[in-house]
Amino acid sequence: xxxxxxxxxxxxxxxxxxxxxxxxxxxxxxxxxxxxxxxxxxxxxxxxxxxxxxxxxxxxxxxxxxxxxxxxxxxxxxxxxxxxxxxxxxxxxxxxxxxxxxxxxxxxxxxxxxxxxxxxxxxxxxxxxxxxxxxxxxxxxxxxxxxxxxxxxxxxxxxxxxxxxxxxxxxxxxxxxxxxxxxxxxxxxxxxxxxxxxxxxxxxxxxxxxxxxxxxxxxxxxxxxxxxxxxxxxxxxxxxxxxxxxxxxxxxxxxxx
Amino acid sequence: xxxxxxxxxxxxxxxxxxxxxxxxxxxxxxxxxxxxxxxxxxxxxxxxxxxxxxxxxxxxxxxxxxxxxxxxxxxxxxxxxxxxxxxxxxxxxxxxxxxxxxxxxxxxxxxxxxxxxxxxxxxxxxxxxxxxxxxxxxxxxxxxxxxxxxxxxxxxxxxxxxxxxxxxxxxxxxxxxxxxxxxxxxxxx
Numbered sequence: 001x002x003x004x005x006x007x008x009x010x011x012x013x014x015x016x017x018x019x020x021x022x023x024x025x026x027x028x029x030x031x032x033x034x035x036x037x038x039x040x041x042x043x044x045x046x047x048x049x050x051x052x053x054x055x056x057x058x059x060x061x062x063x064x065x066x067x068x069x070x071x072x073x074x075x076x077x078x079x080x081x082x083x084x085x086x087x088x089x090x091x092x093x094x095x096x097x098x099x100x101x102x103x104x105x106x107x108x109x110x111x112x113x114x115x116x117x118x119x120x121x122x123x124x125x126x127x128x129x130x131x132x133x134x135x136x137x138x139x140x141x142x143x144x145x146x147x148x149x150x151x152x153x154x155x156x157x158x159x160x161x162x163x164x165x166x167x168x169x170x171x172x173x174x175x176x177x178x179x180x181x182x183x184x185x186x187x188x189x190x191x192x193x194x195x196x197x198x199x200x201x202x203x204x205x206x207x208x209x210x211x212x213x214x215x216x217x218x219x220x221x222x223x224x225x226x227x228x229x230x231x232x233x234x235x236x237x238x239x240x241x242x243x244x245x246x247x248x249x250x251x252x253x254x255x256x257x
Numbered sequence: 258x259x260x261x262x263x264x265x266x267x268x269x270x271x272x273x274x275x276x277x278x279x280x281x282x283x284x285x286x287x288x289x290x291x292x293x294x295x296x297x298x299x300x301x302x303x304x305x306x307x308x309x310x311x312x313x314x315x316x317x318x319x320x321x322x323x324x325x326x327x328x329x330x331x332x333x334x335x336x337x338x339x340x341x342x343x344x345x346x347x348x349x350x351x352x353x354x355x356x357x358x359x360x361x362x363x364x365x366x367x368x369x370x371x372x373x374x375x376x377x378x379x380x381x382x383x384x385x386x387x388x389x390x391x392x393x394x395x396x397x398x399x400x401x402x403x404x405x406x407x408x409x410x411x412x413x414x415x416x417x418x419x420x421x422x423x424x425x426x427x428x429x430x431x432x433x434x435x436x437x438x439x440x441x442x443x444x445x446x
Contacts, residue, residue, distance in 0.1 A: 009408065010423050015430055019437050022383040023402055025376065029291040030298055036308045037290060044286065044315050232283050 035207055038240070039170065042203050042233035046196060158184060158193040165200055174208050199230035206237035214238045280322035285331070286315055292404075293335055299399060300343035301388045313342045330406050333414035340396060386436035394429035397422055402430075 015023065032040065161184040168177035181204065184197050191197075198221050205214035218238030222231065290311060297310045317338045325334060387395055396415065400406045412422040 010420075010427075012423070012427050013430060015402070016434055019434055022379055022437070026299070026380060026383050027403055027405075029295045031291045032294045032308075032311065036311075040290070040308060040312050040315070041286060043312050044282075044319065047312070047316050 038203055038206065038233060038237040041236055042199065042230065043166075045199075045229045045233050154188065155192055158188050158191045161187070162193055162196055162200060165197075165204070169200070169204055169207060172207075174204065177204050195225050195228055196230060198225070199228065199234050202234045203237040206241035209241065211238075211241045214241050280318070280325045280327075282315065282319045282322055285318060285335075289331065289335055290315075292332060293339055296336055296339040296399075297343050297346075299384060299387060299403070300339060300347070301384070302343050302346045306346045310339075310342050310346050313345075314338045317342065329413055330410040332404055333400055333406050333410050336396070336400055336404070337414060340392070344392075382437065382440055386433055386440055389436045390429055390432050394425045394432060397425040398429035398433060401426055 014020065161180050165177040165180035165184070168174070168180060177200075181197055181201055184191070184193070188194065188197075198217070202214055202217045202221055205217055215238045218234050221228070221234050225231065228234070293314050294307060294311050297307050297314070298304070302310045314335065318335065321338075325331075387399065390398065393415075397411055400411045400414075401408060408422055408426070409419060412419040415422065417425075
């Protein structure tokens with residue numbers, strides 16, 4: 001190969017013929033694999049529409065961590081003071097309390113995603129997953145409810161449901177994804193993330209090879225959300241899906257608004 | 258189940274609804290997603306991570322779309338994001354390399370499988386050789402000899418003098434030849 005494209009280019013030695021052949025073979029672009037384009041487009045649309053959510057979550061988590069540390073230290077100090085005042089000979093519970101309940105750390109997003117998925121699959125713990133989704137591993141004991149604890153934000157709950165669906169879709173767990181979307185539709189029929197839910201619904205239908213349903217759902221989506229950020233992903237998914245032959249029973253009902 | 262999604266490039270409208278002078282990210286995604294995907298693989302991102310990496314590149318593009326200079330090569334600009342994203346993914350991949358599946362799946366017994374296997378082996382050889390180059394040399398080599406971008410564009414995109422870019426290209430060609438020979442001698446596949 002010569003660098004003679006530029007008039008002032010210095011004389012360069014070409015690559016050996018066999019290596020040049022390797023380069024020629026490598027020049028062909030490797031297309032994104034099956035299904036990946038629609039998934040990536042959907043994720044880009046979502047991330048672009050919520051550019052600061054992650055940093056907000058991190059800030060919230062850090063604040064919550066500091067609040068927990070201060071609360072535990074205060075409670076421990078109070079308990080220790082009470083013990084000393086009563087001349088109790090047992091060891092003061094300060095250290096025990098602090099050790100038994102380590103302060104939450106800043107979340108690892110990947111771990112957090114797992115935690116959401118696993119926790120959301122358990123209907124019993126659905127109520128507790130939203131306030132601190134990135135700090136609630138499944139094995140951990142639920143935090144004690146204090147009289148001053150606030151109700152979980154419905155937006156966080158909504159997001160957790162959709163994240164469950166999205167993670168399931170990336171792992172080709174269609175039924176799990178459909179269940180999460182249905183759950184979201186049931187709990188938040190007109191929620192703040194209803195638009196995102198409907199877009200995921202179309203992508204899921206497309207990924208399952210249910211082309212007719214996907215196109216119908218996409219048309220409905222376009223009518224309702226004509227200026228949606230998710231429209232590119234929805235169109236890309238619905239327009240390009242090939243109807244599967246014997247794709248299995250349709251368990252996901254198209255949702256209307 | 259057939260889950261083939263054929264790209265529907267024309268339907269991808271701007272992600273933020275804007276048109277005009279500002280970079281149309283949806284259009285760029287539609288037209289250059291395959292290029293970014295290829296770049297990331299060339300830059301050593303494992304296939305298991307490449308989908309996430311493509312996402313990260315286009316999010317970076319979205320956030321920097323106002324800084325794009327349309328007089329410059331779009332691919333060289335995208336390559337710059339790809340390099341940064343790939344370096345993050347390579348760091349984790351290197352730690353796991355021992356247990357990871359191969360970059361290319363072994364061919365099966367289909368007709369033409371042998372040829373595919375050989376082709377995969379050649380690509381793997383070249384990618385490993387590229388991976389062994391110094392980053393600044395590899396970038397110029399890939400942009401010029403693989404992507405066919407003109408040297409002045411490359412120099413501008415990398416913010417280096419043109420002569421420096423040429424010097425890197427010359428050294429990179431020497432390095433890649435040496436690296437390929439070394440891998441061939443070592444029975445690289």
